[in-house]
Amino acid sequence: MGAWETKLGGRVYAAALALLTTALGATGCGSEAGAGDSSPTASPTPAVAAPAEATSPPSAGGAVAAPEPPDAPAPELGAPYPVVFLHGMGGFGRLELGPVGMTYFKGVAEALAADGEDAHFTLASPYDASEVRAQQLEAQITAILAETGRAKVNLVGHSQGGLDARILASPAGRALGARIASVTTIATPHRGSKVADLALGLVKGVPASVVDDVTGALLGTLQKSAYELQTEAHLRAQLAQLSETEAVAFNARYVDDSRVTYMSYAGRTNLRTGIGACDGGELPNNPLDVDAAQPLLYPAAVYLEQGRFIANDGLVTVASAKWGRFQGCVAADHMKEVGHVSVGSTPLGFDQVAFARSVVARIRAQGF
Numbered sequence: 001m002g003a004w005e006t007k008l009g010g011r012v013y014a015a016a017l018a019l020l021t022t023a024l025g026a027t028g029c030g031s032e033a034g035a036g037d038s039s040p041t042a043s044p045t046p047a048v049a050a051p052a053e054a055t056s057p058p059s060a061g062g063a064v065a066a067p068e069p070p071d072a073p074a075p076e077l078g079a080p081y082p083v084v085f086l087h088g089m090g091g092f093g094r095l096e097l098g099p100v101g102m103t104y105f106k107g108v109a110e111a112l113a114a115d116g117e118d119a120h121f122t123l124a125s126p127y128d129a130s131e132v133r134a135q136q137l138e139a140q141i142t143a144i145l146a147e148t149g150r151a152k153v154n155l156v157g158h159s160q161g162g163l164d165a166r167i168l169a170s171p172a173g174r175a176l177g178a179r180i181a182s183v184t185t186i187a188t189p190h191r192g193s194k195v196a197d198l199a200l201g202l203v204k205g206v207p208a209s210v211v212d213d214v215t216g217a218l219l220g221t222l223q224k225s226a227y228e229l230q231t232e233a234h235l236r237a238q239l240a241q242l243s244e245t246e247a248v249a250f251n252a253r254y255v256d257d258s259r260v261t262y263m264s265y266a267g268r269t270n271l272r273t274g275i276g277a278c279d280g281g282e283l284p285n286n287p288l289d290v291d292a293a294q295p296l297l298y299p300a301a302v303y304l305e306q307g308r309f310i311a312n313d314g315l316v317t318v319a320s321a322k323w324g325r326f327q328g329c330v331a332a333d334h335m336k337e338v339g340h341v342s343v344g345s346t347p348l349g350f351d352q353v354a355f356a357r358s359v360v361a362r363i364r365a366q367g368f
Helices: 013-024 108-114 130-148 160-169 194-199 208-222 226-231 233-241 244-253 298-305 352-365
Strands: 005-008 083-086 094-097 100-103 119-121 153-158 180-186 261-268 325-331
Touching: 083 130, 083 160, 108 119, 108 352, 130 153, 130 160, 153 160, 153 352, 160 180, 180 352, 194 208, 194 233, 194 244, 194 298, 208 226, 208 298, 226 233, 233 244, 261 352
Parallel strands: 005 094, 083 119, 083 153, 153 180, 180 261, 261 325
Antiparallel strands: 094 100
């Protein structure tokens, strides 16, 4: 599915998300806090009288010939199934910065197309709860199934996109388990993120300077202000759902579908090796491959370590990112996992395109 395009002449996120808000039809919450289901409403169709039913002429014996049976629907195709990517909080389709374009999963669409893969990139409200986003995504997935003729899809969600995918598959959510072969999550806060709790004032006894630094790191990645954090109901509801406080109830409600294969990846940064935390995955952990957190995420990465060097990617801990069959860790912070580098930062060699290709290869290796 083609990504929505936004022509920009200014800075990447703030102006871009503001224009994306208009495209999605948001009614509040800054960039798109008030967006609900953005599916267009079909225009009413005038009623047309049905033609009289044709009858076959009587046969020589006076009997009426049986009508021709209707055409049977075309059989749905099996694997390989389309791979559908779901963006995280504050996500977007494609941004245009003069002659330069940028996508959420930077460079991935082009690489997978060159590989001959059937990959699709969806778009949901950047600032809203996963129930709202999943409803929007269901229509897009239904269209992909119809377009490709395949029986199922594979879902790959980064960050909140992984929660969206779980709701899409769960019997208590959109109940699409029969049409989903696999759900792969990347740095998804399945058990919540303490950064969200802190930003919402749910954690007590933390020095004000730490609260300010960590909240500033979160808001910086989202291009949101402290005022918007306090006043935008959709943004606060979204953060609440991503908190450790709410994660227990979310997991109890949105149980997995036994027909779907669940796989997960985690990120680690701040020069941590992942020894212990990243062990036990289906792919080996390489402790010599480390990543330095971007300055924007550094305060949050330090906070999540809790003085005990807890492995995390600057927004989500490794422990929280594990769900289903844990594949392993990548040495990247939360933004680098999809190819984003903040102003003033220098990439340290993480290849998000190669990583995405490996994720798809793992899905194909399962027979999907």
